[in-house]
Amino acid sequence: MPDLFDQPGSDAAPAASGSAPRPLADRLRPQRLADVVGQEQVLGPEAPLTTMLASGSLSSLVFWGPPGVGKTTIARLLAAETDLHFVQISAIFTGVQELRKVFEAARLRRQAGQGTLLFVDEIHRFNKAQQDGFLPHMEDGTILLVGATTENPSFELNAALLSRAQVLVLERLPLARLELLAQRAEAELGRPLPLDGPAREALLEMADGDGRALLNLVEQVAGWRTDAPLDKTALATRLTRRAAQYDKSGEEHYNLISALHKSVRGSDPDAALYWFTRMLAGGEDPRFLARRITRMAVEDIGLADPQAQGLCLDAWNSYERLGSPEGELALANAVIYLALAPKSNAAYTAYKAAAAAARKTGSEPPPKVIRNAPTRLMKEQGYGKGYAYDHDAEDAFSGQNYFPDDMPRASYYAPVDRGFERELKKRVDYFARLRAQRQTS
Template identity: 50%
Template structure:
């Protein structure tokens, strides 16, 4: 029978309704088992993380305390406690837990579990069937659970790292409550590491080494504990565990997956500079290096979107749209299929004409506004929704550009009265901004002609760029 650990009898007669095993059940003593298994919580209060499910008054805490059993899907990344929660649920309701691995099991194993559950029911025992990686079961295998979940023969618990909306049959999904588990955060990972160190009476670990190990684990408790166990095994006799010991222990794994360290930020810097330098080969190389090293593709997606805006801007506005399309495609397909769209966006942005004109203009505007006073809005630009406001002159003399020749109200100003002349946005002579620059030059000419015709250039203020000391972007 292809069952993972075949059968767990965690809560036979005398089991605890709070989620712990019977009092006479000894704690695991197999020192050869992985550290993650040796430290697996045996009581709900020992669980680190998932406070949104296990905190006071939260769904699973309430179920534990009341001893109520319901079918559920536990959805979350690896190493966050899905199997542990299934075991604790079984202990809380005094049920026998049958564990199936969807990687190894088939329909025959499901039938065997059904036979076992029927025998247990005849003896007055309840059964939970836990399916690890349930998304790997096909439709017919998932359908095999339905009649028995419906009849109440056993309670079904499925664990998955994939979105159950797409990977679990709707019929089975409708009969189960989906609980979303979260990756452990920094504080939770630190607490777990401290528990492991105390349990094993390990030597102290430097803060930099512990933070680097936690970054390597990336919210995965199992990965953290296994790496820590390996570190201890290879650091016998050391009075302190530092980064050098960690690098010797994890080797290339740590150097490649240095999510929070210099290598990670150096790599994203190299990617960004390759794009800025219009080198698609370099950009694709660093993209591949980051993905191969375990960087979160969603982080890279965000950086690529920024590159499209910061480095290309209005020289080719399509770059931003392509970057956003790549982000959407990746969300739909995930890895590895979605990575091709990301590579497509990186290559396009790299070869696109470059302009940081808007980036520079925006930074300059923000700096100007921060140090400048709060200038009032000119009267002709103010909104005038009421008769009183119109009577006060709000909106008076405003010219509606669509009613003007070429939809441009030449000579009309849009900056606060008395503000010094500025030119924040200065298009570069590349790509679409060549045409934008020509357009702005023509509008500036029309403004100058309007001012001359009015015979009062002072009322318009000096035109941007006419004064040697004008604020150029």
């Protein structure tokens, strides 16, 4: 089932006529949903689209997925299988006036007895008001909306529009599906690709899960005239590797930094390095990574290894002095160190618990005994009266109460029995015993 290609335009265009050459991707465009490669999670026997078509109740949809996985193709085939007139627009090139014309044409078409499937590519690029403009036409049946987006609909589309459409996730094509697509391309071209096995696999990897990109690469490679199959080195010389999908301001940015953070937290230096270098390869600012790595030291290691934070700051400073690409190695050192450091979120948890208590208790004043008394009036009011100077107490510990008078004593910091916090735990327990003794006496 080729889940391919998105092409801009309005109504469905007829096949190219005459002798004009047609791109391989267009020649292999599926004619039936059953021909689509991949996306079994939406097109399989019990999947949402199959169920909708079987019941005759196709609803408005939003296809969310990376480029080249079949969003436009599936929308076009849905229109064909439901006898709806297919209209395609792009949010990049369509303004308010064009939208009004599309809606009016759909209204006239509906009066004549035919429905309209309106496919909106890059739908997330419409602003809130434009997205709201679709709602009445969806509700009265003038259009059946199928939107396509590479961005997370939860962040980019209005809640009102999402409540009227079902979001279906389309996924990158795995290597097995790309291989099937390559075989179909070879059958269409009438000759095998001039590549040996490892080079063929490298070509599939270059497509990075994008079916359209693969067919463009196949068409290019198929045109080469060679005496023998090319190996990986020869292929790499003739082709430039396609850049991996990475949007520094989009969801993929947050997905990868989450993967890096969780790999460090999970004490896996190899996975952490992989995600770190993936982000660098995608063009991420190393300073952003330096900041987030330092945050990991503070949040997930804390006082279990007090050196971790300083090491991250040193790595950050080293990057600033060395620049790229040498400075990235300093950050990589920090990533490895953090992944292998003892882990504790005790300080992070204590901070959040104390902050929640501070918000809850509002303006509770400190007990008078520990308030400063710089003036006579304040002394007369009892400020500082009875304060026990800890250095004068046994063990330099008075055990007096430092919380507000009306607030029960709370315990926020619970160090773990790992790393340096094992020593801090002994200290916490020691002072707790002394406090109990002082209060008893």
